[in-house]
Amino acid sequence: xxxxxxxxxxxxxxxxxxxxxxxxxxxxxxxxxxxxxxxxxxxxxxxxxxxxxxxxxxxxxxxxxxxxxxxxxxxxxxxxxxx
Numbered sequence: 001x002x003x004x005x006x007x008x009x010x011x012x013x014x015x016x017x018x019x020x021x022x023x024x025x026x027x028x029x030x031x032x033x034x035x036x037x038x039x040x041x042x043x044x045x046x047x048x049x050x051x052x053x054x055x056x057x058x059x060x061x062x063x064x065x066x067x068x069x070x071x072x073x074x075x076x077x078x079x080x081x082x083x
Contacts, residue, residue: 004040006033017042030082050077 001019008015008023010031017023025031027048046052054077058070074081 002041002043004035004037006040006042007036008033050079053077054079 001017001021003019005016005018008017008031010023010025011029015023016036033042044055046055054074057073057077058066061070061073063070071081
């Protein structure tokens with residue numbers, strides 16, 4: 001975390017992460033985050049090339065208007081969003 005706080009949930013376990021903290025998300029784990037503070041800023045490091053390629057492909061897309069395209073790109077990179 002660079003600034004603020006985020007609630008991270010990994011494999012069903014939630015924790016609050018503040019500036020200076022980090023969370024390791026094992027590959028293939030179901031995970032989610034929720035900004036707790038309005039200043040929340042985080043850096044994501046992805047070691048699987050598919051994750052990095054996904055983020056590069058969706059860099060300029062916006063939610064909700066581009067959500068169908070984001071989901072298509074995710075599927076092409078082996079990423080599944082659970083709703």
